[in-house]
Amino acid sequence: NAGVMQNPRHLVRRRGQEARLRCSPMKGHSHVYWYRQLPEEGLKFMVYLQKENIIDESGMPKERFSAEFPKEGPSILRIQQVVRGDSAAYFCASSPPSMSSYEQYFGPGTRLTVT
Amino acid sequence: AQTVTQSQPEMSVQEAETVTLSCTYDTSESDYYLFWYKQPPSRQMILVIRQEAYKQQNATENRFSVNFQKAAKSFSLKISDSQLGDAAMYFCAYGSFIQGAQKLVFGQGTRLTINP
Numbered sequence: 531n532a533g534v535m536q537n538p539r540h541l542v543r544r545r546g547q548e549a550r551l552r553c554s555p556m557k558g559h560s561h562v563y564w565y566r567q568l569p570e571e572g573l574k575f576m577v578y579l580q581k582e583n584i585i586d587e588s589g590m591p592k593e594r595f596s597a598e599f600p601k602e603g604p605s606i607l608r609i610q611q612v613v614r615g616d617s618a619a620y621f622c623a624s625s626p627p628s629m630s631s632y633e634q635y636f637g638p639g640t641r642l643t644v645t
Numbered sequence: 646a647q648t649v650t651q652s653q654p655e656m657s658v659q660e661a662e663t664v665t666l667s668c669t670y671d672t673s674e675s676d677y678y679l680f681w682y683k684q685p686p687s688r689q690m691i692l693v694i695r696q697e698a699y700k701q702q703n704a705t706e707n708r709f710s711v712n713f714q715k716a717a718k719s720f721s722l723k724i725s726d727s728q729l730g731d732a733a734m735y736f737c738a739y740g741s742f743i744q745g746a747q748k749l750v751f752g753q754g755t756r757l758t759i760n761p
Contacts, residue, residue, distance in 0.1 A: 563748070572649075572736050572751035573690070586748065619688060625747065634747060636682075636690035 532557065534624050534637035542643045549609040549616070551640045555624030562605045563634060564597060567619040579605060612644045647672045649739050651752035658727045659760050665712075666722045666755050668737030678740035678747070679713065679720045684754070685733040693735070696720065724757075732759045 535554040565573040576589040579599040599605040623634035658664035737752040
């Protein structure tokens, strides 16, 4: 069973461009979470999605950031008009519908660098 | 809102010795989970150990064990017989529940160095 996959692993964007980060959850997982890790800090929750629904986006910046998890395909975290402060590692995690293990499985992360 | 505090930005230990990493948290909930994650230089987040708040018994996974003090809201990680491969950032995390799934709140992390 493949783990959580994220691509690209590294992404470089100039200020003002758009960044699209993709996350494919583990097979059978229907819950996806996005976290952001700024340099020398812990991970910060951004958004929690289920298929075709945003459940909690309390950690998302109000502007320029959006996320989706369509019925088919990966979850996408989209950052429009990137600024230098968006440079960070973005992690996706997934969990199954049943929360018997209460564990989130993390992907390897995407490191975004804004120049 | 829940908060997680790791008061030790850096720790070091001699190989084969024991080290304890501290974590405190704040919550008004009674049902939750606590986790320790390891982040090596590869940046992959690896679950080390988890504790259910309703369980009084401290969790243990091989060389890793926790000291969970619910009343004090403390959740420390003990690593016994430290190995060079244990060198990493360690994050304490609190798991709360929203609509059937978890939202994790992480501490700032402790960088653990193992001295050969």
